[in-house]
Amino acid sequence: MKPAVRPAAAAAAAATEGPRFQEVLDALHADIVDGRVGIGERLPTEQELCLRFSASRYTVREALRRLQDLGLIARRQGSGSVVTAARPDGRFHNALSSLAEIGQYASSTRLEVLAVEKVLVEGRTAELLQSPPDTPWVRVVALRRQPEERTPLCYTEVFLPAAYADVAQAIGTFPVAVYAVLESRYGLRIAEVVQSIEATSADANLASRLSVEVGTPILVVIRHYLDAEGNVLEVAVNSHAAGRYRYEMTLQRTG
Amino acid sequence: MKPAVRPAAAAAAAATEGPRFQEVLDALHADIVDGRVGIGERLPTEQELCLRFSASRYTVREALRRLQDLGLIARRQGSGSVVTAARPDGRFHNALSSLAEIGQYASSTRLEVLAVEKVLVEGRTAELLQSPPDTPWVRVVALRRQPEERTPLCYTEVFLPAAYADVAQAIGTFPVAVYAVLESRYGLRIAEVVQSIEATSADANLASRLSVEVGTPILVVIRHYLDAEGNVLEVAVNSHAAGRYRYEMTLQRTG
DNA sequence: TGTCATTTGTGCGTATGTATC
DNA sequence: GGATACATACGCACAAATGAC
Numbered sequence: 001m002k003p004a005v006r007p008a009a010a011a012a013a014a015a016t017e018g019p020r021f022q023e024v025l026d027a028l029h030a031d032i033v034d035g036r037v038g039i040g041e042r043l044p045t046e047q048e049l050c051l052r053f054s055a056s057r058y059t060v061r062e063a064l065r066r067l068q069d070l071g072l073i074a075r076r077q078g079s080g081s082v083v084t085a086a087r088p089d090g091r092f093h094n095a096l097s098s099l100a101e102i103g104q105y106a107s108s109t110r111l112e113v114l115a116v117e118k119v120l121v122e123g124r125t126a127e128l129l130q131s132p133p134d135t136p137w138v139r140v141v142a143l144r145r146q147p148e149e150r151t152p153l154c155y156t157e158v159f160l161p162a163a164y165a166d167v168a169q170a171i172g173t174f175p176v177a178v179y180a181v182l183e184s185r186y187g188l189r190i191a192e193v194v195q196s197i198e199a200t201s202a203d204a205n206l207a208s209r210l211s212v213e214v215g216t217p218i219l220v221v222i223r224h225y226l227d228a229e230g231n232v233l234e235v236a237v238n239s240h241a242a243g244r245y246r247y248e249m250t251l252q253r254t255g
Numbered sequence: 256m257k258p259a260v261r262p263a264a265a266a267a268a269a270a271t272e273g274p275r276f277q278e279v280l281d282a283l284h285a286d287i288v289d290g291r292v293g294i295g296e297r298l299p300t301e302q303e304l305c306l307r308f309s310a311s312r313y314t315v316r317e318a319l320r321r322l323q324d325l326g327l328i329a330r331r332q333g334s335g336s337v338v339t340a341a342r343p344d345g346r347f348h349n350a351l352s353s354l355a356e357i358g359q360y361a362s363s364t365r366l367e368v369l370a371v372e373k374v375l376v377e378g379r380t381a382e383l384l385q386s387p388p389d390t391p392w393v394r395v396v397a398l399r400r401q402p403e404e405r406t407p408l409c410y411t412e413v414f415l416p417a418a419y420a421d422v423a424q425a426i427g428t429f430p431v432a433v434y435a436v437l438e439s440r441y442g443l444r445i446a447e448v449v450q451s452i453e454a455t456s457a458d459a460n461l462a463s464r465l466s467v468e469v470g471t472p473i474l475v476v477i478r479h480y481l482d483a484e485g486n487v488l489e490v491a492v493n494s495h496a497a498g499r500y501r502y503e504m505t506l507q508r509t510g
Numbered sequence: 511t512g513t514c515a516t517t518t519g520t521g522c523g524t525a526t527g528t529a530t531c
Numbered sequence: 532g533g534a535t536a537c538a539t540a541c542g543c544a545c546a547a548a549t550g551a552c
Contacts, residue, residue, distance in 0.1 A: 019520060045536060058520050061537090069324070077537045078530035143279040169394075174295045176331045176339045184294035184341060190508065199454040199474035199495070217472035219454035240454070242472075247452040249504075276540060301516060311541045316518090332518045333549030 022061035024053050030085055032072050043073060089181040109153060113145040115141040118162060129159055130224070130232050136162035140171050143209060144238075153244055155209045159235040179225050179234060189229040197221050197247060200239075210241045216243035279308050279318035287327050287338055296329060298336040364408060366427040370396040373417060384414055385479075385487050391417035395426050398464060399493075408462045408499055414490040434480050434489055446483040452476050452502060455494075465496045472497035 028049075031037045044052065049060040064081055067073045075081045119125075121151075122133045129137065138160045143152040158178060160168050167181050182188050202216040218239050225234040271332075280331050283304075286292045299307070304315040319336055322328045330336045374380075377388045384392065393415045398407040413433055415423050422436050457471040473494050480489040 021520080047536080058521055058523090062520080064537095075531080075537070077528065078535075080530095080536065099363070174337050175331065176295055176337065180294055180340055181393070190510065193506040195504050195506065197452055197474070198500070199497040201471040201472045201497065215470065217454040217456045218450070219474075242454040242456065249450050302517080313540055313542090317539080319518095330518070331549075332547065333516075335517065335549090415539080 017096065020055055021059045021062040021066070024049060024055060024060055025066050027053075027074070028063060028067060029070075032067075037083050039083050041083055045080060047254060059216075098101065108173070110145050111142050111156070111172040112141045112145060112152075113140060115139075116168050116171075118165065122207055125159075128222070128237075129235050138165045138168040140163055140168045149243070151211050151241075152209065153240065155206055155239045157237045159237075161233070165231075178236070182225075182233060188233055189227060190225050190233065192226045192230075194224040195221060196223075201241075202241070210239070212241045219245055219247065221247065273308055276317040276321075279304060279310060279315055280321050281320060282308075284323060284325075284327070287322070288341055290340050294338050296338055298338065298362065300335060326375055327384045365400050365413070366397050367400060367407075368395060368397045368427040370394075371423050371426075373420065374406075376414075380414075383492075384490050388434060393417055393420045393423040395423050397427060406466050406496075406499070407464065408495065410461055410494045412492045414492075416488070419488075435445070437480075437488060444482060445480050445488065447481045449479040449481065450476060451478075457494075457496070461494055465494070467496045474500055474502070476502065 028037075028043060031043075037043060042171050043049075043064075046057055046060050046064070048055055049055070049063075051058065064073065064075065067081075072083065073081045074084045078232060086111075117139055119139045120134045121129055121131055121137050126133045126135070131137065140156075140158040140160070142156045142158070144154040144156055145152050158168070158171065160178075160182075164182060164186060167178065167185060170181060173179055179190050179193075200218050200220055202210065202212055202214055202218050204214055206212075206218060207214045207216065210218075218241060221238045221240070223234075223238075224231055224232055225236075225238045227233055227242055281301045283298060283322050286298075290346060298304075298319075301312055301315050301319070302324055304310070304318075305312055308315065319328065319330065322336075323330055325505055327331050327338065327340055328336045329339045333433050334447070372394055374392055374394045375389050376386055376392050381388045381390070384390075384394065395411075395413040395415070397411045399409040399411055400402060400407050413423070413426065415433075415437075419437060422433065422440060425436060434448075438445060455465055455475055457465065457469055457473050459469055461467075461473060462469040462471065466475075473496060474491045476495070478489075478493075479487055480491075482488055
């Protein structure tokens, strides 16, 4: 789904300034999360909503469709729209617990490439890449932004084996996750992704890139993409300023 | 217009019998999975698709919308529709980040309880617990330590519904995760755990508890334990000093 | 830099199909 | 059967983002 960020709203009553359906969406969303329409209860019909909001059926249906995408309601032809969950899950963060979701994330944000360079890794970097020293890699430095947001969401360094250098060149030109390009262009198959998350603080470089002060807490997410033999095909280091990002995942018990 | 009895079109191999958009959807889907439109390439424009399929823009957009929901394409205003994946699967699942692992962690460390108190939650805390204000909960404050280490690994606040207060009393006396105690003593069953990870900085309280300076980066892991109906049975807020803890997980592709 | 054609996003009105009650 | 309510579908118009010039 889309971030749906609206431009500040015109003070007074309705805080809804963006698209027309946003007003309907916000109102219904509030009804649900605040419990005015409980789980199992039905929302008003499309026609009633058209009247209440003086909007066309298209607009109302767009709002309902988004509620459905959020998993808050279920719709049944001939019956109506039933509230299925009141999960107040915030929307300004990402749930990345599957590769598909990483791809989703990649395509809903924009990557602005700052530099692409070949490097011979050594020292700590070689350790990070689980690579012997003096091996050639390509290093891509980039900022990830949300549409309409000025401050970047994330400072990213992506490392790829030098053999895949032309993929590095293509990063950012289309809204596709890097791993997906690797798989399609080189016939590779990612079998496993190892994620590591920790907190650090911003050094001078990061502070400058992310427009924060030195020392600001940073959430670092490092992903190693491995093939079935355990070879490292890509390493991405994502640094997020505190408060701009939250990593969320769901563990479900099977059986 | 009568979409009802479609004249089967000139469709020789028209296996598409359902709605009009299904034909468009199937054709585009096949183009993608069969690789006729590769990852990173663009689909035809809406207008071109209208012509090709002799369908209205509504119909074409419905098909594109579904491809988007499947995660196969990304659409950008002014730009077009780009193929982002050739398979809808991408099914990775959490191999090493499971309920069992949380239990492992709990039993390999020691919990030192600092305080147990009943509280009526309100404001931000109520929001955190997804609980109505003025509801009674039990709050347990504790430090988690590794054996033989002096500095604590983590500052923890656990919230439980007041009904389970005696579990709170028992926390720390045996090396079992709190959720396991809840399950065995009350016959509850945790169906889902939602984890949220973010970075903040240490306030005075945290700094003192964790023996770090104020402002030190902190990795906060919040877990909501839910039953099958979505009721919150436990909320744990774990604050780790930077450098003392790293959250690691592996996503494995199942297909 | 800004203009301009292209392309998707939003929105309206209308009509018919089809599932539910 | 009939009434209700959502699903599908057409045509039109303008807004907003993009990319090329």
